Amino acid sequence: MKTLRITTAGSVDDGKSTLIGRLLYETNSLKTDQLEHIETKSRSLGYDYLDFSLATDGLLTEREQGITIDVSNLYFSTPKRRFIIADAPGHVEYTRNMVTGASNAEVAIILLDARKGVMEQTKRHLYITQLLGIKHLIFTVNKMDLIEYDHDEFLKIKTQIDKLLGEYTWETQSFFIPVAALKGDNIISKSENMPWYKGETLLSLIESIEIEQDIQENTLLQVQHVIRPKTEIHHDYRGFVGKVKSGMFSKGDEVEVFPSGSKSKIKAIEKYGEEKTNIGTGENATLLLEDEIDASRGNTILKSNHSLQSSNQINAKICWMQSNALNPNNKYWLQHGVQKSMVKTKEINTKMNWQKWISESTESLQMNDIGEVSFQLAQPLLFAPFHLNKKLGAFILIDPNTNNTAGVGFIQ
Amino acid sequence: MNTLEQLEEEAIYIIREVVGQFNNPALLFSGGKDSIILLHLCKKAFLPGRIPFPLLHVDTGHNFPETIKLRDELVEKYQVKLHVGSVQESIDQGKVIEEKGKYASRNTLQTVTLLESIEELKFDACMGGARRDEEKARAKERIFSVRDDFGQWNEKLQRPELFDMLNGQIHSGENVRVFPISNWTELDVWEYIRKENLEIPSIYFSHKRAVFVRDGQLMPSSDFIFNEKEETFIESVRFRTVGDMSCTAAVPSEAIDLDTVIDEIRDSAISERGARMDDKRSEGAMEERKKVGYF
Known part of the structure; x- marks a missing residue:
């Protein structure tokens, strides 16, 4: 059973933590002591209901302010599926934590407050899910109890979303569910308050949603480490280890090393000390080559018949995540998988205007801005555009002064 | 790949990143089930070679004798170097003061010994077996979690962590805590122990x-x-x-x-930590300990 990774998204106070707390509660994933804690705490805060957000807002400052600051990863399962769900913060200043939570997700639950509809943060988060290539979107219109479960209001919000999606050619599968997370309507059982809603409940939707396999023709790995035991039996052993990013290696394959261009053949494949004939995507491989060629950490070993490009000029969409702005001529470390190279910003071309929902020209990117930027690299990069290969199309930018992860990039 | 295989791939990838990115890493070893799993994963990650870093055990002096016995057997079996930081020594040297009364515990004191050991042995990365499903403050922690010069965790300034790209760049004096089995649940841990016969x-x-x-x-x-x-x-x-x-x-x-x-x-x-008195001292007990450098 493959684990489904879900992220939540949406503006502040749309009820993300409450929704997750409710899901955990209804699937019996909260243990007695955790539930007792929620009950006692809710009572002491003077609520006449259970505040399920207390299940995920784990930091003292979050509880004090009633908001989510950093992403929590929660684990639960039902007889049908196993889930990891990220409770992401809604505040604009914590966008970086939302991106962190969403980066590995296959499904995004985007919450909207039924009274407010689409907010600027809804747009930003929707755009981020598409930067990250999340295809399955569940627009969850929450707090329906506060608008008397009104069907027309729900349809108005759906129309707003359809309009936003219509402006781009994203390949998405969208679902719309009206819920009241605090009361439990349409979370795991059908709401009697909304007979007009004929679709699935949130839980049955995430249990049944189908995730397509990402199949890639190019076969490669980046070298993480070289194993050299230097013992008597393994005197000449040189094992190049790394995670297979895409494709499948087989014994006897002709391979080359990037960037050196050296060629060789796979003499043997091992995994954790045991020999194998093939090794596929996502597995940690140890490759032993026939020739004594040079390959070190960060180099790529790939099958010779590949169709990838390499260049020291790239164009990428950037989500900027630190307070020092991204300006032309700034230098950063670019980390692409496990490989690092220095880059210089050449030009900031555009940035998103959330109000108008279009990109417009700009000189710099401030924290939480998303825009298109061109870079000059110190070494050539072997890549594929992100929409064709997620593993080869994404990178992070590290500020050499602070060592902080300052931005994330998606190669166009 | 099934769930346990996926989790194993993820953990070993992280362990190899630690060796790739840091000069002087260590494995924090308590003798509990999570650190035993981690030790086993470390062995697998570098076969047919040996584990290329030492273990660090912070010994409170109040251990279960069964744990210490197995610790010494495992050190022998995996041929790794073991460093022991002693809380008793920190007490004897007057660096920490033993708690008194009914609820006295050395749990909090071990932070001082841990930070001193890290500084003395100049470790730049310490792997630990903490998991996100254990506790609500741990659910927020990154896989590469940067600690400042004082060993502190700043919960409001955690680095973004995207896809499988781990940023271990630090300034001198800082160190990183690394949690390769972050995404394992208690049940996964037990099922893995059974599968690998540990x-x-x-x-x-x-x-x-x-x-x-x-x-x-x-x-x-x-x-x-x-x-x-x-x-x-x-x-x-x-x-x-x-x-x-x-x-x-x-x-x-x-x-x-x-x-x-x-x-x-x-x-x-x-819940698993429902039987840990150290978490029950106050609402943010784990978070408060993490802020001052607790594992």
Whole structure:
């Protein structure tokens, strides 16, 4: 059973933590002591209901302010599926934590407050899910109890979303569910308050949603480490280890090393000390080559018949995540998988205007801005555009002064 | 790939990143089930070579003797170097003061010893077996978690962590705590122990022990725990976590082997750390300890 990774998204106070707390509660994933804690705490805060957000807002400052600051990863399962769900913060200043939570997700639950509809943060988060290539979107219109479960209001919000999606050619599968997370309507059982809603409940939707396999023709790995035991039996052993990013290696394959261009053949494949004939995507491989060629950490070993490009000029969409702005001529470390190279910003071309929902020209990117930027690299990069290969199309930018992860990039 | 295979791939990838990115890493080893798994993953990651870093055990002096025995056997088996940081020494040197009274525990004191050991041995990365499903503050932690010069965790300034790209760049004096089994649940840990046939301390299985009831929990009777009035009796118990003896409560159990332990956890209504008195000291007990450098 493959684990489904879900992220939540949406503006502040749309009820993300409450929704997750409710899901955990209804699937019996909260243990007695955790539930007792929620009950006692809710009572002491003077609520006449259970505040399920207390299940995920784990930091003292979050509880004090009633908001989510950093992403929590929660684990639960039902007889049908196993889930990891990220409770992401809604505040604009914590966008970086939302991106962190969403980066590995296959499904995004985007919450909207039924009274407010689409907010600027809804747009930003929707755009981020598409930067990250999340295809399955569940627009969850929450707090329906506060608008008397009104069907027309729900349809108005759906129309707003359809309009936003219509402006781009994203390949998405969208679902719309009206819920009241605090009361439990349409979370795991059908709401009697909304007979007009004929679709699935949130839980049955995430249990049944189908995730397509990402199949890639190019076969490669980046070298993480070289194993050299230097013992008597393994005197000449040189094992190049790394995670297979895409494709499948087989014994006897002709391979080359990037960037050196050296060629060789796979003499043997091992995994954790045991020999194998093939090794596929996502597995940690140890490759032993026939020739004594040079390959070190960060180099790529790939099958010779590949169709990838390499260049020291790239164009990428950037989500900027630190307070020092991204300006032309700034230098950063670019980390692409496990490989690092220095880059210089050449030009900031555009940035998103959330109000108008279009990109417009700009000189710099401030924290939480998303825009298109061109870079000059110190070494050539072997890549594929992100929409064709997620593993080869994404990178992070590290500020050499602070060592902080300052931005994330998606190669166009 | 099934769930356990996915989790193993993820953990070993992270362990290899640690060796790739840091000069002087170490594995924090408590002798509990999570650190035993981590040690086993480290072995797998570098076969046919040896584990290229040492273990660091922060010894509170109040350990379960079963844990220490197995620790020494494993060190021998995996041929790794073991450093021991002693809380007793920190107390003797006057660097920390022993807590007094009924709830006295050395759990908090071990942070000082841990930070001193890291500084003295100049470790730039310390791997630990913490998991996000254990506790609500841990659910927020990154896989590469940067600590400042004082060993502190700043919960408001965690680095973004995207896809599988781990940023271990630090300034001198800083260090990183790394959690390769972040995404494992308690059940995954037990199922992996069964799959890989790993040896764990006997106290994880049901045994007869002298205990007493305190605040609704079964505490082991021991010289380390102050007990004047509470009545001691013999009960069939096991431990779900293995911490300092003074803060780890037992649960009543008849589970004598891995199969029965796994069944018991599946049916359990209490969370794993529900029997950890150190988490119950206050609402943000774990977070407050993490902020000052706790593992």
